[in-house]
Amino acid sequence: MVPLYMAFLIGGLLCLLGQLIMDLTKASITPGHILVGYISGGAILSGLGLYEPLVKIGGAGATIPLSGFGHLLTQGSLKAVEQKGLLGAFSGGVEATAAGITAAVVFGYLAAVLFNPKG
Template sequence: MEQIGMAFLIGGLICLAVQLVIDLTPVTLTAGHVMVGLVTGGAVLSALGWYEPLVQLAGAGATVPLSGFGHALAQGAMRSVDERGLLGALSGGIEATAVGVATAVIFGYTMAVLFDPKPKR
């Protein structure tokens, strides 16, 4: 039960930080800017060794946000570099996140077939 509370707290703090960046940045940020920032931030924090303790503390509260995807990419690339050398930097992140990406594509396609998506007006 204690880790569930930490997951909600840490996940909420990540969301709060992102919302503050969106609200307090003087330029208009698109969803793409925010998403790329989260993935890049997670990868950088992971490379510095600062994201893994957050994952150990909060579990899904740190891995579910997009920063967790960046963390998974960085960890996969670093692990693959240790195993295969420099070429692993190009393949490790993709291998580490392939299941999640494939699942997102399959579910996204399924929802588009089952429901009638309409463009935003």
């Protein structure tokens, strides 16, 4: 098991990096840009084999930031390619992340139905 302080440290550092990107670059960077950047960045690093070591030492500190979601997509795709070949490239990513994506959409919908924006 990954020690809790390592999850805190790695997770905190990944968020700190996001903060630096927001504060030190163009003012037009929105949370949407950050999320897209992290998921793509995580997926690419994972493809290069650089994200897995981070998950080993950081645990949830590396998987909970959205870059971890990108990592999961890539790993799913790569594993499925090993088993199924070409088709795996298309099915593997979503299969590996299906629970998260569905949860996000369904909980998102439920929260929207149950609550009203307070402003």
